[in-house]
Amino acid sequence: MHGQRCFHLLVCNNNVGYWAHAFTKQEPGLGKFRKYSLSSSSDFYSSLGLEDFLSVGDTYGTEEDTDMAILYGTLRGSVVGLRYYTGIVNNNEMVALQREPNNPYDKNAVKVNNVNGDQVGHIKKELAAALAGIMDNKLAVVEGVVPYGAKNAFTMPVQMSFWGREENKEIVLDQLKRHGFKLALPLKECGFGSKWISGRAGPSYSAPVHAAVQLTTNQLKSEFDKLFEDLKEDDKTCEMEGAEAVGTPLLPHQKQALAWMVSRENSNDLPPFWEKRSNFYYNILTNFAEKQRPENVLGGILADDMGLGKTLTTIALILTNFQDGKPLPVEKITSDKFYESVKKKYSDDGPRATLIVCPLSVLSSWIDQFEQHIHQDFHVNIYVHYGSDRSKDPSVLSEQDIVLTTYNTLATDYGIRGDSPLHKVKWLRIVLDEGHTIRNPNAQQTKAALNLEAHRRWVLTGTPIQNSVKDLWSLISFLKLKPFTDREWWHRTIQRPVTMGAPGGLGRLQSLIRSITLRRTKTTKVKGKPILELPERRVLIQYVTLTEEERQIYQSVKKEGKAAISGFFSEGTVLTHYADILGVLLRLRQLCCHPRLCINTSSSFSADNKIPEELHETLVRKMKLVLSSGSDEECAVCLESLTLPVITQCAHVFCKPCIFEVIRREQPNAKCPFCRNELRVEHLVECPLEEEIDSSNRKKLDQEWISSSKINALMHALIELRRDNPTAKCLVVSQFTTFLSLMENPLKESGFAFTRLDGSMAQKKRVEAIRCFQSSQAGSPTVMLLSLKAGGVGLNLTAASRVFLMDPAWNPAAEDQCFDRCHRLGQKHNVVITKFIVKNSVEENMLKIQNKKRELAAGAFATKKPSATEVKQTKINEIKALIDL
DNA sequence: ACCGCCGGGTGCC
């Protein structure tokens, strides 16, 4: 049951139907998807979709460090044997030199190909003999341009440039010398007049090497952002309404994005850098020409900032632009008997399905957004291709309107030769979400994505240029823009000119980007107005004083805990007792909220006199308890809040993807990043983030209900708020779901209409809770009890203009993300956030640590990622600060 | 003549 994450269900009274070819299975709750409750290692591999964490691809950095290359010099040579090959070139056209070690006549053979990859001829054998060693040992990259004589019948000249790392220069010059060749040095003083080197085709040569100005990543990034600052282009500011089936009204900038995407998909334009010249098509970068019209990508890159609605816009595109600019033909649900109409086939034979590939972490967000944005009256077939029982039948996939899958599923399917249904389907369109995931060209995910078949190809990303221009290549390559699908042409015409600061390089990249991407930031202006005007957001801290009784309990637990922890410090066993320490801190944090929260957290410490297995078991159990309380713990690898926490044998906790990455990198002897103990996949224990409160527990909470200082403070604030503004809605947020439950009682008693949203709820209930809360109808709930981590990035709770954060999180970013659920697009009011903090408590110390983290994050661009030991030391210092040691 | 020279055959690697 746990492993059942491939949805074969049809929800009739819902707006989205998830169904397989035969209506065989029904499963009522998509909430299953969110919840993993695996604990034994035997379950582990089979049901977890292990492929999502064990990357099949090789590691980054295997590619040649072309970034470091300098120009050694140039050499004129000749291409021979033209009459035996079909490849033709133009004067000044770039050519590729390719080693052909298996040539039966000469093992030193070097082929000469044109931009299209067609062979033009061979490098003359004496020269080839000199080049072979250099090329095979990757001492230099040799690039060619045919300066003239392109129409010759038997031989033609080729101007070669040698590029490589500084330290290889002498070896290369020496090897050439031994064969009687000498490079002409690139002349610094030739400046822009270095025409004889470059011909007209070599933008890469026209740069005097040492005069090159290398742009830093940040400079580049700002260059790009500048490019999009003020959109004037008409094709990006036209607006378009979504089809009827789009259930959410689009905002102006989303209508612009939709119009642009539709126009891209229906475009007849030539791709960038191509011109029609009499009866052939000409590439102005490489000077390559061909009769056949080069295909333009019917798509591009949607690179809007987070929060502008890329997902909604994409859903709108799918529903609005099917064929010939007509909307996707979906069934309108008019009666109860819509089953038959759903099965109706579309007579058209063309591809129908859109494939969306996304990281696992946003899979649920897509499902949420389908639910949210597809109009209730329309039936759209959506299939989630994920999990161990995913379909192997391509026809199941091609019949859908939308197929959703993850990069790792895609890569795993692709790896199993000839058995990838995803690669057998002709898609109408492919959308890669978080497209920068495929920036490593050698990774299996990238290769698998590149080999999917569709004319319409889209990349969604919030960070188009993450590290360098280099990262763009995979995306461009996915878009199948000629001639950039071949890395050499991308490198010679764009990447090198840009990174070396060659004149025109950046301009060229900009014009490429401009023609295929749409990027808006939150501050982008259209016609002088910012596209997003978010109301103000204020964060207030309200201090709470514990009652005498609460303080007594708190102090006694603190005293005991402090003694134990200082004991661990003096023994040097802080790391082995990490779970114990988190347990102490958790109890103190819980006591700040409500004394009742501690009921199921044992206070005993794991004694060292136990045999190791017992100790380990207790520690793991303790860690599970900490996590299941809802506490937002951090992963020491990524420094973010935990996603899919797993506990190691040494009782430390990490995100599952993070720890698998460590294991993969350090295999076969991986060590826990935290304590350097042995780390084995089969010892990892998965842990659900939130446990549902069992009914007996809940009864207990109801029967013996008592209040707490924090609850009193909250109720006071709520009642005051209601008096001042009866319709104002607010979110009451806590990490502890039990705490949320404890608040239900006084809310009821004071007559508040409230709803609740936490991670344990089934999808349907969640959707209902959200809809209810967002409704502006009289009598709709004014309070939502919200667990800190509930919902994905897509969660929209803009009806609320007040937030009460009941307990601080370790990670300020987690809090911010939560606030953004109401302080986001669509918010009409100023947002006021109140953080309740207990005076003289662990909470106050947490605030201090939060502030430090904020400062660190603000300067994040300058500082490098801290090492594991640094993380460890920071954690230890934090523990000391938290418990006043 | 174990040369030179002539002119036809021929041609990437």
Next chain:
DNA sequence: ACCGCCGGGTGCC
């Protein structure tokens, strides 16, 4: 290739 090179034919002036 309107080249170079190869190898067979040839041979005083």
